[in-house]
Amino acid sequence: xxRIAILGSTGSIGTQALxxxxxxxxxxELEVITAHSNAALLIQQAxxxxxxxxxxxxxxxxxxxxxxxxxxxxxxxxxxNALCAxxxxxxxxxxxTAMVGYAGLxxxxxxxxxxxxxxxxxxxxxxxxxxxxxxxxxxxxVNIYPVDSEHSAIFQCLAGEFHNPIEKIILTASGGPFRGxxxxxLAQVTKTQALKHPNWxxxxxxxxxxxxxxxxxxxxxEAKWLFGLRNNQIEVVVHPQSxxxxxxxxxxxxxxxxxxxxxMKLPIQYAMGYPERLKxxxxxxxxxxxxQLTFEQPDLKTFRNLxxxxxxxxxxxxxxxxxxAANEVAVSAFLREEVGFLQMSxxxxxxxxxxxxxxxxxxxxxxxxxxxxxxQATELIRxxxxxxxx
Ligand code: NDP
Ligand code: MG
Numbered sequence: 003x004x005r006i007a008i009l010g011s012t013g014s015i016g017t018q019a020l021x022x023x024x025x026x027x028x029x030x031e032l033e034v035i036t037a038h039s040n041a042a043l044l045i046q047q048a049x050x051x052x053x054x055x056x057x058x059x060x061x062x063x064x065x066x067x068x069x070x071x072x073x074x075x076x077x078x079x080x081x082x083n084a085l086c087a088x089x090x091x092x093x094x095x096x097x098x099t100a101m102v103g104y105a106g107l108x109x110x111x112x113x114x115x116x117x118x119x120x121x122x123x124x125x126x127x128x129x130x131x132x133x134x135x136x137x138x139x140x141x142x143x144v145n146i147y148p149v150d151s152e153h154s155a156i157f158q159c160l161a162g163e164f165h166n167p168i169e170k171i172i173l174t175a176s177g178g179p180f181r182g183x184x185x186x187x188l189a190q191v192t193k194t195q196a197l198k199h200p201n202w203x204x205x206x207x208x209x210x211x212x213x214x215x216x217x218x219x220x221x222x223x224e225a226k227w228l229f230g231l232r233n234n235q236i237e238v239v240v241h242p243q244s245x246x247x248x249x250x251x252x253x254x255x256x257x258x259x260x261x262x263x264x265x266m267k268l269p270i271q272y273a274m275g276y277p278e279r280l281k282x283x284x285x286x287x288x289x290x291x292x293x294q295l296t297f298e299q300p301d302l303k304t305f306r307n308l309x310x311x312x313x314x315x316x317x318x319x320x321x322x323x324x325x326x327a328a329n330e331v332a333v334s335a336f337l338r339e340e341v342g343f344l345q346m347s348x349x350x351x352x353x354x355x356x357x358x359x360x361x362x363x364x365x366x367x368x369x370x371x372x373x374x375x376x377x378q379a380t381e382l383i384r385x386x387x388x389x390x391x392x
Contacts, residue, residue, distance in 0.1 A: 003028065003370055004029065004030050004031070004275075005031045005032075005033045006023065006032055006033060006097075007035075007096070008033075008036070008100055009097065009099050009101045009124075010036065010037070010100035010101030011035035012043045014204045014205045015098075015198070016035075019270050019377055020047060022270055022274060023051070023274075025282070025283075029275060029278075031346070032051045032052075033094050034055040035047055035048065035051070035056050035092060036057070036059065037057075038059045038101070039063065041060075044067060045070040048074070049070075052076065053076060054076070054091070055076065055079065056077070057079045057080065058078075059080070059081065060078075060080070075281050089109050089113035090112060090306055092116075094118055096119040096121055098109070098121040099127065101124055102346055103126050104126055106127045107131060107135075107368070108152060109128045111138060111365070115142060117141055117143070117144060118144065119145055119147065120139070121149050121273035121274055122148055122149055122228075123150065128224045128228065129220050130322065130323045130326050130327075132224070132322070134363075134364075134368070135227070141234060147272075147274075148273060149269050150221060150224060150269070152263070153221070153224060153225060153228055154247070154268075154272055154273065154385070155269075156171055156225065156248050156249075158272065159249065159250040160229075161250070163250075163258075166252055168231065169235070169253050169255075170234075170235045170236065170251050171236055171237070172237045172239055173221055173225060173236065174227060174240075175215065175217075176201050176202070176243075176244045177215075177242050177298070178200070179195060179199060184304065185304050185344070188304065189342060189343065190214075193336065196343065202204075202244070202264055204266075207330070207333055207334075210336060210337065215307050216307035216346075218358065219311020219312065219325075221324070222236050222238065222308075222311060222312065223322050230351055233312075235372075240300050241296065242298075243294075244294065245263070246260075247259075247260050250293050259283075263284070263286075267284055307346070310347065310350055310354065311325060314354060319359055319361040319362065323371045325353075327353070327375035328350040328352075328375050329346070330376075331349070331375075331380055331383070333346065335383045349379050349383065353379050356377050356378055359372070
C-alpha cells in the first residue's frame with residue numbers, strides 16, 4: 003500500500019488521481035487531500051475517502067470544512083503553512099503535486115526535504131527552480147515521477163535504458179485550438195474559444211497555456227530538468243491527434259515512442275503505481291480509428307510564447323522564473339478578459355527584458371524574482387499593455 007498525499011485534489015489532475023485510487027483500493031491509501039477554495043468538493047472527497055488530514059488553503063473557509071467534518075476522524079487545517087507541513091507527515095509515502103502554478107514550489111521542496119517520493123504534475127515548480135529542486139531530490143534520495151503525459155511517455159521509453167545516453171527527445175504538442183491561425187486571427191480570439199481544447203479536459207490555466215503554446219514551452223524546461231538534458235537535445239513537433247505522447251532518440255538512431263488515447267489517468271496511475279503497471283479499464287487505442295497520424299513544425303513566429311520559453315531556458319538563471327510569473331499574471335488577466343490573447347506574449351516579453359537577471363539564484367532570489375515580476379506584469383496590465391500586432 004502506497005500512502006498518498008494529493009495537493010490540489012479538487013482540480014482536473016486531483017480528481018482523476020482520486021478515480022485511480024478508487025479503482026485500485028488494494029494499492030493506494032489516501033492520507034492527505036488539499037484544495038484552495040473549493041470547500042464543498044473537498045468535504046465531499048473527505049467523506050468518501052476518509053483521509054487522515056485535509057487542508058483548505060483559504061483560511062476563511064476553515065470553519066466550513068471543520069464544521070462539515072467535525073464528527074469524522076479527520077484532521078482539518080487551513081492556510082499555506084499547513085499545506086507545507088502536511089507533506090512532511092510520517093504516514094505519507096508519496097506526494098502528488100497537482101496544484102497549479104508557483105504555489106506548488108514551496109510544498110514540493112518541503113516534501114522532498116522530508117524524503118517523500120514525488121509524483122509531479124505541477125510543472126511550474128521545475129520551470130521556476132528546476133536546478134534547485136532536482137538538486138534537492140538528488141541530495142535527499144527522492145525520485146520525481148512525471149505525471150505530465152509527454153514526460154511520462156519519455157520516462158516509459160527510458161525503462162530499461164539506464165546506461166544508454168539519450169541523443170534527443172521530441173515532445174509532441176497538439177497545437178491547441180488555434181493551430182494554423184495567423185497573428186491577425188489570434189488577435190481576435192476569445193476566452194471561451196481558448197478554453198476549448200480539442201483533445202484534453204484540463205484546468206483553466208493549463209488550457210490557456212496550451213492554446214498559446216506556453217504549455218509546451220514550460221514542458222521543454224520541465225523536460226530539461228527531469229531528464230538532465232542539454233538545451234539542444236529537446237525538440238517539439240506538432241501532432242494534432244495527441245496519440246504519440248512523446249519520443250526518445252538514442253545514440254544508435256533508434257526512436258522509442260509511447261502511444262495511447264489522450265487520457266491523463268494513465269500517466270497519473272503510472273507515476274503513482276511505479277514500477278508496477280496496474281491493470282486498467284481505460285479505453286484502448288485502435289489504429290483504425292486514427293488512420294492518419296500527422297506532424298507539423300511548430301509556428302514559433304505566430305505563437306511567440308514557445309520561442310520566449312526557449313530563449314528563457316537558453317539564458318538560464320532566473321529567466322524561466324520570470325517567464326513563469328509573467329505568464330501566470332498574464333493568463334489570469336486574460337481569463338478576467340482584461341488583456342487580449344496576444345498581449346499575454348507582450349507582457350511576458352516585457353518582463354523578461356525588465357526584471358533583473360540573476361545567473362545563480364538561491365531559493366530566496368526565486369521568491370524575490372517571482373514577486374518582482376508579478377508587480378511588473380500587473381503594472382503593465384494596469385497601464386494597458388499595447389495591443390500586439392507582431
Ligand atoms: P486545476 O485548476 O484543475 O486544479 C488546481 C488545483 O490546485 C485545485 O485543487 C485547486 O484548488 C488547487 N489550487 C489552486 N491554487 C492553489 C493555491 N494557491 N494553493 C493551494 N492550492 C491551489 O489544475 P489542473 O489539475 O489542470 O493542473 C494542476 C497542475 O498539473 C498544473 O501545474 C498543470 O500544469 C499540471 N498538469 C495538468 C494536466 C491536466 O490534464 N489537467 C496535464 C499535465 C499537467 P481549488 O479547486 O479549491 O481552487
Ligand atoms: Mg503535457
